[in-house]
Structure formats: C-alpha cells, structure tokens
Amino acid sequence: MPPVTIAQIAEHIGGTVQGNAQHCVTEMGNLTTAQSHQLSFLSNPKYAKDLSDTKAGAVIINEQTTEAYSGNAIIVKDPYVGFAKAAQFLDTTPKQANGISARANIDPSAVIGNNVAIGSGAVIAAGAIVGADTIIGPNTYIGERAKLGEGVNLRANVTIYHEVVLGDRVSVHSGSVIGCDGFGYANDKGIWVKIPQMGTVVVGHDTEIGAGCTIDRGAIDNTIIGKHVIIDNQVHMAHNVQVGDFSCLCGAIGIAGSAIIGKYVVIAGQCAINGHISIADKVQITGNSMVTKSIKEAGVYSSGMPVLPNREWQKNTVQQRQIGKLFDRVKQLELSLKNQDK
Structure with missing residues (x-):
C-alpha cells in the first residue's frame, strides 16, 4: 500500500494526533517488533511496558496513556476499535475478482448490477439478481432466483442455493454453503422419507459468514440470520434457526433446527444448541457448553468441563x-x- 500520513489515518478513525502528523506508515505492526513504517496500538494495559521500547512509527492509544508515551500517537477513546478501523484502512487483501471473467457462466435471465466482479468458473443461474458493487469469487455458484444485495463479497468456492437472500455488504468466506437442504425426514416403518425443504435462508445487512459453514434452508418457513451478525468458521445451522442482530457465533458451533437465538448473543466455540429452544438477548455462553433448554434471562452460562491435570x-x-x-x-x-x- 502507498504510504499514508498519521493525520490521514487519524481522520479516518476519528482520533487526534500527538507528535509528527506527517509521518508516513504503510501497514500495521506488533508493538514489540514494529518498525518506523508501521502503525501499532496498545489496548491491554499489561503491554504498556513495551511502549518505551517500541520503534513503531506511531501507536494508537487512549487519553490515559499519553502521560506514559511521548512518541507519535493517534489518540482515540477505544484503541482496539481504533486498531480495527486503521487495519481496514491499510488492508491490502486482494479482491477475488476484477471485472467479469470470460470464463464465468451467467444465465441470460440473471440481473447483474453495476460494477460487479465475477471470477473465472463462477456460475450465475437463471433469475438470480446480483446487486451493484458485488464481488463473486472463482468457482462460486449462485442458484436460481437467489438475490444478492449491494456490496456483497463472496470468496472462491462459495455455494448459494436457489432463492437465498443476502443483504447488502454480506461477506461469505470460501467453502461455505448457504441454503442446502435441512435434515428433514419422516420414518415410514424403518424407511426414511425425505421431506423437501421449501423455505430458504435470509441473511441481513453487514453480516459476515466464515469459511466452511453450512446454513440449511427452512423446511417451510425461512432460516433467518439478522444484521451485523459475525459467524466464525465451521458453524452449522439447521433448518428454521433464527439468529438475532449483532450476535456472535464462534467456531464449530452446532445449532439444531428451529432454535431461536436473540440479539447481542455471544456463543463460544464448540457449543451445541438444542432444537426448538430460545436464547434471550445478551446471553453469553462459554466454550464447549451444551444448551438443552431455553435461556430466558441475559447472563453468562456454562456447562463445559475445563481442562484438569x-x-x-x-x-x-x-x-x-x-x-x-x-x-x-x-x-x-x-x-x-x-x-x-x-
């Protein structure tokens, strides 16, 4: 990335400059190893001892730290949030596609918005709608009548089944499958009879879905994921699950059918959520917990066994x-x- 001044970054993240505002940096760096062309941050007080020796071109800090550090700094209320915004500003991750590849397979009935990029080997099926400024990575499949909002970012090898709806700026990482059949069968004297899954999946604006996730379509009604939800890698979500806005699902979670997760819920890794239960808003569930009954009040809940000698x-x-x-x-x-x- 071309060099940018500390002043430019401070303006972007809503901070004020201490020291030389025209000093230039090109990337983020660790506080202990950063060099003069790198920007670092301090959010955890236990690392304050590293400030005196850092060679970073500038450090993102809060007001309370200015007394202990006289070097170039960007002062913000929350240094960790400041770091996140600065990292976005300096991000050099390449786009999955630029322009529309001649090797993409786009059905004539699909509607493609302005400034869309589609990678080699991608398939856009009949009746699909792709919003403006969307990026579709190589070998990604968009099913019949699926609807993608504006600014969607799909990495390579993502599968979006028919009639799935993704809101604006939804991000889906490689290997994830959205809208596959829910696990619906009836038992007829020992023979499993498949139940067609006639709902779909609806994902709200600004939600990010990690790599290797599987989100099943609804059996009759829809599987629904709210806005600004963050979903880690290898999460499985069964049919008719609902996840409220601003919730966080960490890696390797399994959520059984028709479970309802509230808003601002945080579920740590390797938790199992039973079907047909509800979890209230602002609940936190610690790692490796098994939730078998509804949780009706906000709070922290645990059932996993911590490691012992x-x-x-x-x-x-x-x-x-x-x-x-x-x-x-x-x-x-x-x-x-x-x-x-x-």
Missing part, C-alpha cells in the same frame, strides 16, 4: 461414577434416622 480428572471421574451409589446411601441413612425418631 490428568490424575485430578481421573479422580473426579471415578467420584462422579459413584454419585448414584452415594445418593442411595444417603437415602437409606435418612430413612434409618426417620425410623429411629419414631
């Missing part, structure tokens, strides 16, 4: 296996005491 874990496991016998013994003691009182 092996011998301690073995001891606890043996004791847990004895809980049933211990319970029976306590009941017998209670009964004996009751009989003695008589």
